[in-house]
Amino acid sequence: MADQLPDHGPTDPVLVVIPxxxxxxxxxxxxxRLHAALPATHVLVVDDGSPDGTGDLADAMAAADERxxxxxxxxxxxxGAAYIAGFTWALERDYNVVVEMDADGSxxxxxxxxxxxxxxxADLALGSxxxxxxxxxNWPLSRQLLSRGGNVYCQLALGTxxxxxxxxYRAFRRHVLETLKLHNVASQGYCFQVDLAWRTIEAGFxxxxxxxxxxxxxxxxSKMSGNIVREALLRVTKWGLRRRGTQLRSLLRR
Structure with missing residues (x-):
């Protein structure tokens, strides 16, 4: 789809959403570091009521810098909910590119x-x-195995x-977020990342x-937990079974 759309590049208004x-x-x-690399980039900090004062620090930074x-x-x-809130905020303004970025330096x-x-x-650039x-x-072996195993499972279940x-870490063109039904995204944690990417692929972008x-x-x-892993496993399995069912129905109609 990207070759049918206006050419958007790094000079577009860019918003980096940081939950x-x-x-x-x-x-x-x-x-x-972000502004050293790309001085014109704007930042939206989406703070979930941090008890350590992150929100207050973000307010002070915003008061000192209009970006x-x-x-x-x-x-x-x-x-997931934090990013959806950030995407919605971006779409209410004139940003053509919206970026997901973690605050922790990873x-x-x-x-x-x-x-x-x-x-x-492209319509979506995934940092891989x-x-x-x-x-x-500096990632422990256990996290590497979990991450690689999860990605292989997604490839097998979703056929991607x-x-x-x-x-x-990813960058969306505006029209992708406008097309996806963000209001019905219920996934959280790392499953949210699979969900958004899979929706983008299914939409033909x-x-x-x-x-x-x-x-x-x-x-x-780290915010990783057993609940996050279980949610991802269950949802990806559900999406994979739905995909197989659609393929089977298509074959039976022939």
Missing amino acids: TYNERENLGPIVE ISVLHRTEKAGL HAPEDLPRLLEALKS RYTRGGKTV RVRDITGG TVVEVPITFVERVRGE
Whole structure:
């Protein structure tokens, strides 16, 4: 679909959505790095009522820099809900490109120019740890196995060739988010990333993977939990079975 649409590239108005919950130590450095790499980029911090004062810090940063905005949410409602709120905020304004980025430093802002460049020929650019040139740094073996295993399972269940569909560093063209039915996305955690990418693929948009270096957080605690893993397993299995059922019905009609 991308070749039928106007050419959008890195010069477009870009908004980076950064969800936060207890990321006070990490927020300042990641935004500073982002603006060093791409000075014109705008940032939306979506804070879920962080008790450590992340929201207050974000407000102070926004008061000092017009490129930064803050969206306060009253409770910790999950990564998916935070991103949906950020996407909705972006679509109410004139941003042509919307980026997902973690606050903890695992997504290098220095990689973002390459994701934006990839949007010249795609609708969604996924930062990929597992395509050629991608890598992870300081990740324990258990997390590597869980991540790689999850991605392989998604490939098998959904029939997709995307190697890193669970990754959370990605850039959307505006029209993708306008097309997807964001109001009925219920997935949370890392399942949210699979959900959005799968919806994009099913809608016929062009998806490309861009190699990135993923670095395990140095400060703070990971948000990964057993519930997040179980949700992803159950939902991906459901989507895979639905896909197989659709294929079977199509064959029976022939």
